[in-house]
Amino acid sequence: MSPLLELIRITRRFGNLTALSEVSLRVNTGEVFGILGENGAGKSTLMHLLAGALQPNSGQILLEGQKVVISSPRRAFELGIGMVYQHFKLVGTQTGMENLALFAPGGWWRGVSAEVRQTADRWRRELNWNVEMHRPVERLSVSEQQRIEIIKALSLGGRLLILDEPTAALTPAQVDSLLSTVRQLAERGLTVLLVSHKLAEIKSVCDRIMILRQGRMTLEAAADDVSTSEIITAMIGKDISLPTAARAPQGGRSVLELEHAEPKHRGRHSFGRDRSVLKAASLRVNAGEIAGICGVEGSGQIELSAILTGETDAAGRLVIDGIPLTKFGARRHLKDIGVIPADRQKEGLILPWSIHNNLALKAHDRRPFSRWGILRRRGWSDHHERIKRQFDIRAGDLRMPVVGLSGGNQQKVIVARELELKPGFLLAINPTRGLDVGAAAFVMQQMLTARDGGMGILLIHDDLDELLRLSDRLYVMYAGHLYETPWPDATRRQIGAWMLGNELESLRSGPRGDDGFRDRRNGPVQP
Amino acid sequence: MFLLEIIFTVGGCALAAGAVLILLALMGFPPGHILELWYRGAVADRYALADTLTKACPLLLTGLAAAITFRAGVFNIGAQGQLLVGAAMAVAMSTRLLSPHTPPLPGITMCLFAGAGAGAAWGLLASLLELWRKVPVVLSTILLNFTALYAVKILLHSYLQAHGTSAPQSSQIPPHFCLPVMMKYTSLHIGVLIAAAVAMVAEFVQVMTVFGFQTTAIGLNEAASRLVGIPVAARQIQAMLIGAGCAGLAGAIQILGVAHFMTAKIGNYGYAGIAVALLGRLDPMGVAVAALFFGALDAGAQRAEESSIGLPHETSNIIKAVIILAMLIIGAWSMRRTLRSGLWQQRNTETGDGA
């Protein structure tokens, strides 16, 4: 079998940094090829080279044995290379069909032509996907958007489909469906390049895998021939053991009580937004425990965190650290709790500011960092240097802008800032999203340490593995309702079922009474 | 980094001025002569410098008004309206409300505070509209500019109108309520010193205080500031009060220091202040330099206009506009550069040698 795609000694430099160094690879037709690597290993550079967004400094790209220059994304399309980025490149206000038409070979000005429609319908039939193509994309779920992206890539005459972290935003069931689609495509003779850092998925679906580390290829093998530990070693150089939560002592005082909370939507505020799905949420977090919330994306997690951070006004009762908040949306409590927001760049950091200032963002108006409203910057340096060592923030100079840090180090800055004040309650939303294995493990370890120090943590997380590993108690969120599970006395299969809305009758909505909390480890809870 | 920025800014100004000079040369105005007149009008002697300082004074205050609010993420385009209201309040205070027997010092102080307070109240109106009814500040402040203009016109026809005339102008400010002039044959009043002091305080507040830290944080990332517990709405309203107060003070100082009476035509200092703030990169000291620069531009332009070559009045405004364009281009360019260099560093740290 002749290789469909061949890269020969590709090198790409940025300034004096070599992002890719003499990488060679062969991908055969009809193969699913996995590319693994930590953040910054060169995965995205490699993909950008194939998608025409970047040019190599040296080396050759051969497509079906012929040398090609992929000078632009459009050229990549013409060559049959379809790319699906992790963050979709769709126009939110246009329908799926219109998004396809934007990139149609004839030009966007033809609009949704019969040709575009036929191609799209053909792929929809073949993949057996029932995707709504005539609604604005922004109203669709993430997985539907992804399907539109894939159809877009395929209908551009795709011979080679590149998927960048395709499962990052999907639920387990959706992941399974996507992976089987990938296999299906490969059997039809299409070649798929899968970029991910989820080992299990890669191993299960790929024929061959390649691992990049610091711009070099460290491993290329058939997927069945390598063990997980070999892969991890090739990726990060050493064997990282993921931390396992030691169960915390139970029955502390409650640091967060939420009773029948739901967004209070007034007409003018709900205009143009999705209607809230969250209904009468009740939950409770005790000191010294991590309460996890799992659920399919869009089950109400966003609304719940918006209520907790005071972003939306809410009806119900909220007690933090024993102090009831009389008016939701007042936000005064934010000074006293910790928040690790979902989007670290948009909600967590002030990117152009120095690391110093970002670390001081929460504590700057307390003594000794300021007095009488005047900042005492001299005191900051030592303190921040100590934090930097303690939280292993890898930065040369604390005065440099935080935008220059890697994702993992940026997240560490936020974690350090929020944990260092030792708040009674911490709200963490996807705290390890997009981090490499090492940084994720570090962040998780820090949260466990904080928990052992008596902090109550509410963890809303996409990654079920990590969530289960960290949580002492677990809530399932489904269609806006919160259910407490008997975790750890439940199986993963059960949890998966609950997340998808099955067998929920065995759970009761909201927290059980105090007795329930005390006794939860003694046996399964009766419905 | 910072030095580079100064060089770019100064270079941009020079380029803009040069471009306009070339344009003027093509129109038949001798550029050498223009430059000489400019020099004589703006910096050559102490009268010229005094003129520059006098002209820079209101620009400094309205520039601060824009800078302080922009920094906090409040796009207050309403300095003009706040200035008008402040001026009218100062006139009302000095000619109507205060007894003419008030001693000068408390009288002037009260007039200035009344002007600043009225400006702040006018700005607060926009802030409250946003707080209560979600009216964007950009819109409400622009509209309130016109509201202020016509309200002042009505006042100048009624309550504030000088006795014995039907012209829309106020009575003269009693001489002992006028700001003392520091140099004969000029209008160099002590308001210039007040403005300089305000700029210094603003600088201190911005760099050294919790308030400055928080407002800057809000302007750069409102969501993040909210999540760390900074009282965003309160800080924004406070910034608006301070900024609008500066604009009101500018109006009061112009009336008490230079004009000594009021008509509705008070000059576009409020709008020019936005340009000054942008040129000064929203930094009080930068605003001071920018205001001096604009003051010098105006003083020089006036000399060139009145001279025999009769440079068009619009020249200095054209130069200012071109400078702002150049600044925006440079700003966009250097922001992109910063981001790109940031990305490089990111790769560096991630490949392990960043520590």
Added chain:
Amino acid sequence: MTIPTNSRTNPTRQSHRSVYPFFVLITLAFFLTGTPVVQGRVFRMAFICSGSITDGGWNQDGRDAAVKVAKALHAKLSVLEHVTPIRATSIMRDFCRRHYGLIIGHGYEFLVPATQVARMTTHTRFAISGADKVEPGVTTMNFDLTQPSYELGALAAMISRTGKIGFIGGEAIPSVEACYKGFKAGARAVNPKIRVAQAYTSWDQVGLSKTQAQAFIQQGIDVIYQNVDAASQGVFEAVKSANRRHPGHPVYVFGCNGNQNNNPTCSRYTLASAVIRLDRAFMHVAILAKAGKLKAGVINETMANHVCIVVLNPKLLGRVITPAMEHRLVVIRKHLLAAK
């Protein structure tokens, strides 16, 4: 909105220090630079106005008159336009310092600044046009268009078929209101039942004055007297289009301040203009000032000293303005002058 944010990246004290030497430099310069010497014995005069010197009306006429006077007297002339009352004070102070002999402030708003500056000088004379108040040290030229307006009002009443005429002013200031009063009185003298509408718009917003004129025309007004300077273009355009639409119902307009009979838009429908001969008035004060004989006080510039006059449009003489009307106007003018 794009805001340059770069300097905000490092709000540390250090970064600001680099501009401090700049301020020191300014302060030093202030004390090191000397006082300039004013040389030359040539007579200098300045002309300042609050609008644009290309407005085709009040300000441009003033500038042209000042240039004419300066040329005749071999004087050095400085012209400044767009001068706000605030700027006026410091500008006048500066002219005083540089020994200007005469400052013409072209508009009532320069009266107060002139009064203030006049206190500190003996060698500079101030002549303010369009003001009627007596202030120490200042000569005011009170252009009184009441009589010419009276005459125009009479003509309007003779011409109007609908019995409705209108007045549009740029601003409700004394000199403009005087025009309205004269206009009304003149019209009533001819036709006691005539209805005279008045409106005040703006000096420079062409659209506004056009809308106003259109509104007048819709109300049945068929003679419009406008005193809106640069915005007169709008009135002319409204009149032009009204006449094109309904040729049977002609609408006429009067010019003001300058001679607007030859305006390119609708000179066929411009009956006459109330003209202020600024060159005459300026020449009078400039000669006195040069000789050091200009006294403070009000100079009433009226029909009597041939400064404020009516110029009929020769194109319409004999056609629209019949010889009988012309004759009647002459009689009215004689009465006016005799009454004075």
